[in-house]
Amino acid sequence: MTTATVTEAPVRAVRRPALDWRLRFGVLSLIWGFSFLLIKVGTEGYAPFQVTLGRLLFGTLVLAAAMAVKRERPPRGVRTWGHLAVAxxxxxALPFSLFAYAELTIPSTLAGICNATSPLWGMALSMVALSEDRPTRVRVAGLGLGFVGVLTVLGAWQGFSGLDGRGTVMALLASLSYPIGWIYVRRTxxxxxxxxxSLTGAQLLLATVxxxxxxALFSGVPTHVDALPLLAVATLGALGTGVALLIQYGLVxxxxxxxxxxxxxxxxxxxTGAGVAVLGESLSWSTPVGAVVVLAGAALTQIRRGARRNGSRTAGGRGSSGRGSDRPGSDRAGRAHAAESRVEAAPHP
Structure with a gap:
């Protein structure tokens, strides 16, 4: 999730990474897919707030190291820092904590599927909050289909039996928090x-604080150190929050x-595969079927009119196709895509 302007960026070649983007895409999928397993393992040894704090701390350290290598300066301006604190x-802070608390009582597989509802929440909210993002029939159909998938995953016809309602609601609220944050970033x-x-490093630092x-107020200091949960938290932060974000920006x-x-x-x-294969979590037929329906609905909500996707845009969502070419591999293109990614990034767990 990034914000950047494209109007002042010079057009110059950008050195492509050594690894093909498809390999990095696969690595990113694995990192974020296994994040729910790591959250579950972390909460077996530490309180949810402790897990989230450790995750943010390790993620912030990775971003700080990247800023040092690239000689990036922190953002300036009290107003900017205030908006970054909310972001x-x-x-x-909020979605990471909610997922950690949710996985105390629900399986990691269900948490991962709930995370996939973020595009559905985002489409519903954008209809109200973003006047320039008008829905189409296809996107509205996708929204309805997606929520049918959610009900299928939860086994609505069985009265939601066998599910912990509190944990499930927390996971869904965590997924809702992402699009609320995206809209806030887009507006501010x-x-x-x-x-x-620079922006994401500052954002993670403020979330860590x-x-x-x-x-300190609700959990305190851990009374003992469990090696495996600690390793899970460190991996979750360094890879799932730090390295994964850097990979995502490069892909964008x-x-x-x-x-x-x-x-x-x-x-x-x-x-789902990690939860079943590694943690031995059970899986009923409705879970994968509902997940497929959720993903199909989420995919439909991302279909936009061709004209809106062909022109380059600034982070504010305004077209800027008349301002110059955004050639693949150019610095202008990279900044344009990076600007768009901050408000339309994948919901990382």
Whole structure:
């Protein structure tokens, strides 16, 4: 999730990464797909707030290292930092904590599927909050289909028996928090003249501070150290929050946000496979069937009119096709795609 302007970026070649984008796409899918397993393992040894704090701390360290290597400066301006604090709460502190609490009582497979509902929530909210994002019949149909899938996953015809309602609601609220955060960023941070690494590093830092306060008030310091849960938390933060974001930004700059967002549809599949194969979680027929319906609905909600997707846009969603060419591989193209990715990024767990 990045914000950047494209009007002032010079057009110059960008060195392509050594690894093919398809390999990086697969790595990103695996990292985020296994994140729900890591959350579950982490909560077996530590309180949910402690898991989230550790995750954010390790993720922030990775972004700080990337900023140091690239010699990026932190954002400037009290107003910008204030907006980043809200973004950090909505996009990191709140959903990460809700998923951690949810997985105390629900399987990681269900949490991964709930995460896939973010595009559905996003489409519903954009109909109300973003006047320039008008729905089409196909997108509305996708919204309805997606929520039918959610009801299928939850076994609505059985009265939701066998599910922990509180944990499920927490996971769904976590998924809802992402599009609320995206809309907030789109309204407040569009056009801010800082790189995505700088903005996201500051955002994670502020979210870490928020969790440090929450952990001190409600969880305290861990009374003992469990090696495996600690390793899970460190991996979750360093890879799932830090490295994964860097991979995502690279994908957005190279192949565009539409292709990069396709990772959303692989996350629940990998999360389900990991939960069943590694953690031995049970799986009823309605879970994979409902998940397929959810993903189909989510895919339909992302279909837009061709004209809107052909022109380049700034982070504020305004067309800018008349301002110059966004050639693949150019710095202008990378910044344009990075700007779009901050408001339309895949919901990472």
């Amino acid at each position: 950090g709460f909505l996009l990191n 941070l569009a056009g801010v003249g800082h790189s995505h690494i 928020q969790l440090a306060v929450a952990t 700059a190279e192949v565009g946000p539409t292709t990069a967002q396709m990772v959303t549809y692989f996350i629940p599949v990998i999360a």
